[in-house]
Amino acid sequence: MPLVLALVFAIFVAGCGDDSSTSSDPASESQSSSSVTLSEVEGSSSSVGRETSSSSVKSGDDSQKSSSSVSGKNSSSDGVDTSSSSVDNTRSSSSGYVLRDSLCSSDYEGWTQYIPQLQQEFICENGRWIPMSSSSVTPSSSSKYYDMSRLFVSENDYSYGEFTDPRDGQVYKTIRYEHGFRGIDSITFFAQNLNYGRMIPGGTQMTDSTKFCYDDDPWYCENGFGGLYTWATVMNFPAACDSFAMGSAKCPEEYDLMSNPVPEYQNNLSLVIHRGICPEGWHVMNEEEWATVMKGRGSRDGASYLGAVLWGSNQRGFSLLPAGVLQTQWVDSPEKYIRYANIDVFADHWIPGDYDGSLVRDSTASYGNTVLITQDRINRTAGTKKVNGLSIRCVQDY
Structure with a gap:
């Protein structure tokens, strides 16, 4: 079963033009819905968008590695925390949508997601998904190290x-x-x-x-x-x-x-x-x-x-x-x-x-x-x- 990391945004229609008119813009097809779930992962048959790993600070002691992982958090079945959302900040996009930003878990700080329908990339910054164009952070990956002492420890006594x-x-x-x-x-x-x-x-x-x-x-x-x-x-x-x-x-x-x-x-x-x-x-x-x-x-x-x-x-x-x-x-x-x-x-x-x-x-x-x-x-x-x-x-x- 493919991995799906779901990023849920509440998307509302911006007031525009005559309600009776129809548009050839593919994005307009989903404007009648008050929300849309957009997901992405390389390897997923339903993928849309991009994702990158979160940034972290390299430990001063290279022999001591951090074992923190996103896998242990309280999450939805898709692996992304979607337990809460916010409708505080809105931002118009060129596609005709108004995006009401969702909260993002601290585990995803620095991650990015590309939303094709909005033709915009978003970054998890300070607990909120915001457009990259307005972000104060240029995301970059920096090494984080791990304790590798249990790499070849087998619970069922397999011999190597x-x-x-x-x-x-x-x-x-x-x-x-x-x-x-x-x-x-x-x-x-x-x-x-x-x-x-x-x-x-x-x-x-x-x-x-x-x-x-x-x-x-x-x-x-x-x-x-x-x-x-x-x-x-x-x-x-x-x-x-x-x-x-x-x-x-x-x-x-x-x-x-x-x-x-x-x-x-x-x-x-x-x-x-x-x-x-x-x-x-x-x-x-x-x-x-x-x-x-x-x-x-x-x-x-x-x-x-x-x-x-x-x-x-x-x-x-x-x-x-x-x-x-x-x-x-x-x-x-x-x-x-x-x-x-x-x-x-x-x-x-x-x-x-x-x-x-x-x-x-x-x-x-x-x-x-x-x-x-x-x-x-x-x-x-x-x-x-x-x-x-x-x-x-x-x-x-x-």
Whole structure:
């Protein structure tokens, strides 16, 4: 079930013109309603708008990390506090609406939301959603650190193996799950995100052996969150594949769907074994392998049982982290927008395949498949622009 962060605004019609006239403006279709719920999240089939993570102040002691998270607050089922609203301040917009600002929880201080119907971006500032144009704050992300001592603590006594990437000497914890299907008795996964490559600043063109680290801060890459990569980099395809669909003249690459040794698994993209950026003998985790990890008690409740840091428990030993994303374009246009967002909110991981679902809102962009996980929701058929930076997990070939 996709993540939905709902921002509820009370929107009233501004007095304008002859009541009997009709308008071709799409925004006018909803003017008869006294309120409208607008929601946004990359990966949600009903998304509209943008969101970014809240700002925080870096601790003076880098070894002591704050574990505060938005996930523990009193919230609606959509994950956003909508328990109170205000009708004090009004502000006219160019679309013909009068916006009566809603209160926002202190957990969302510094977050932004883009409302297409109003063609305006709003920021949570001093407990209220206000237009960015009138804000006194220019939001920027600044690092916040966490206590990582429980990253590999498993409540069910899963034991970890280790794998050393011969390319750079990076040592990864691994976790093995029994499978028992089609002759595969077990599957071994990385128990942490891939962290391969040299760190480069967000928005820089990725080349071989490069990665982004959240907030351009190496602490995240070095402490389990791993690197963030564009889709083409993860698949080890030419950079043009971040902007063009597979099989096109600019991105003629394809997957070898026959690479799976299990005959029944061949010709199936959700089961494809594709090495991509992973070490030799390993491949980019595919959709069905994510399903294998999600099996077990509590699986329908999302990641609350997959990671002890920020998300409560690590019942499966998978040590999942909500590592956030690097946004490099606006959701609905190719305009550059360099922002690290949503750390401690969700885990978004690339998987093989082009995405062609309802999320596509920018016809100039190419979208890739992702698995989007929040504390209480899982969506294995999500997607986002390939130019964004996301996490990946690797799986040992079988």
